Amino acid sequence: MLVTFQGRDDGEWAIESVTLLAGQNLPTAPRLAVIEKAVPDPKPVSWQLRGTVSNLRYTTRRERSALQAVQAPLTRREATSAALIPIRKSNEWWQLAQDERREIMEEQSRHIAIGMEYLPAIARRLHHCRDLGEPFDFLTWFEFAPEHTGQFNDMLLRLRQSPEWRYVDREIDIRVSRIAADRAG
Amino acid sequence: MLVTFQGRDDGEWAIESVTLLAGQNLPTAPRLAVIEKAVPDPKPVSWQLRGTVSNLRYTTRRERSALQAVQAPLTRREATSAALIPIRKSNEWWQLAQDERREIMEEQSRHIAIGMEYLPAIARRLHHCRDLGEPFDFLTWFEFAPEHTGQFNDMLLRLRQSPEWRYVDREIDIRVSRIAADRAG
Numbered sequence: 001m002l003v004t005f006q007g008r009d010d011g012e013w014a015i016e017s018v019t020l021l022a023g024q025n026l027p028t029a030p031r032l033a034v035i036e037k038a039v040p041d042p043k044p045v046s047w048q049l050r051g052t053v054s055n056l057r058y059t060t061r062r063e064r065s066a067l068q069a070v071q072a073p074l075t076r077r078e079a080t081s082a083a084l085i086p087i088r089k090s091n092e093w094w095q096l097a098q099d100e101r102r103e104i105m106e107e108q109s110r111h112i113a114i115g116m117e118y119l120p121a122i123a124r125r126l127h128h129c130r131d132l133g134e135p136f137d138f139l140t141w142f143e144f145a146p147e148h149t150g151q152f153n154d155m156l157l158r159l160r161q162s163p164e165w166r167y168v169d170r171e172i173d174i175r176v177s178r179i180a181a182d183r184a185g
Numbered sequence: 186m187l188v189t190f191q192g193r194d195d196g197e198w199a200i201e202s203v204t205l206l207a208g209q210n211l212p213t214a215p216r217l218a219v220i221e222k223a224v225p226d227p228k229p230v231s232w233q234l235r236g237t238v239s240n241l242r243y244t245t246r247r248e249r250s251a252l253q254a255v256q257a258p259l260t261r262r263e264a265t266s267a268a269l270i271p272i273r274k275s276n277e278w279w280q281l282a283q284d285e286r287r288e289i290m291e292e293q294s295r296h297i298a299i300g301m302e303y304l305p306a307i308a309r310r311l312h313h314c315r316d317l318g319e320p321f322d323f324l325t326w327f328e329f330a331p332e333h334t335g336q337f338n339d340m341l342l343r344l345r346q347s348p349e350w351r352y353v354d355r356e357i358d359i360r361v362s363r364i365a366a367d368r369a370g
Contacts, residue, residue, distance in 0.1 A: 057283060095240075
C-alpha cells in the first residue's frame, strides 16, 4: 500500500511544529494531508513524501507476536495528536549485511523493545521509501492522545541516543493535530 | 539504482525462449533491452518490468564475505548468454516475520549456499520491485558463458525443488543471448 504525505494549505492535520534533527529541512506548510489513494488528486503542495507499507524487515516471529498482543490501530477517536518523522540513513548503514543491521538495531539499540514499552498509547505505521527513489528511507507515522505527548517524547529521546541513530543522516520531526471535522477543508 | 527491462523489437539481447513456470505469462517480444537510466527513452514495448538494486535482505556478513571472494561482475566478454527470471511470492510469504523467511530461504532451502556453488561461472544481479507496485517481487538477472548453461539449469532445478519455492506463485524464465555489436539496433 502506497501512502502519500503532503504539506499543503488544506488537509485534516494542522502542522504544529517542525523540528530539524539532521540534514536538510522541508519547506513550510500549514497543513498535512495523508493520502492512501495510489494517485492523489492534483493539488498544489509545499512538499510531498511517499512510502509503502511493506513486509517486516527485522522483526522476528516472537517479537511480532508480542507487538500484536498490545498494539493499537490508527485512527482512534482519542488520538488527536500525531507525528510524521521522515528519516534517512547513511550509505554506511545500507552497505551493512542483514545480521549487522539487526545487531545494531535491536541487540545494541533495543529499537523494537523500546517501542513496545509505549504500546498501546502510541500507535505507529512504518512506510518504506528507499527503493522508490524518495529523499528519505522511512516515514514513520505515530498517533496518540495529547496526554501521551510526554511519553512519546521520552521514547524518541531514548531511540535518538541509541547506537542505531549514529547512522541517521537526515531526520525531521513534524508534529500535527487533527482538525475537527467541521473545520477541515 | 533503478533498472528497466523491456521486451521490444530492438535491444542488445535476442530472446531465445520464454518458459512459464507459475502464474501468468508475459506478451511475446523478439528482443530484450536492459536500461539503467532512470527514465528510459520512449519506445514501443511489449512489456516492461522495473526493479531497484537494493540493500541485502537476508545475507549475513559471513555469507557476503564468502560471496564477494568468488563472485564475478556483469558484462564479462565471454558471458554472451543471460537469463531474466521475474518471480512473485505469495501473500503467505510476505506475512511471515523476518526470521521465518530467513529460516525457509537459507536454513531449509540453502538458497545462498546453492547459488555460491555456481560462482564465478554464473554472475547475478537481484532487483527488488515489490514496493514499486510492479507485477513481480524480484527480477533476477544472470549472465554466463554458453558452455555453462547446463550448470545454470542444474542450479535452477535445485532451487525450484526447495521449500522456498512453495511460496513462488508467479515465475517466468526468459533466456537471451547477446547480439554482436554490429547486429544490434
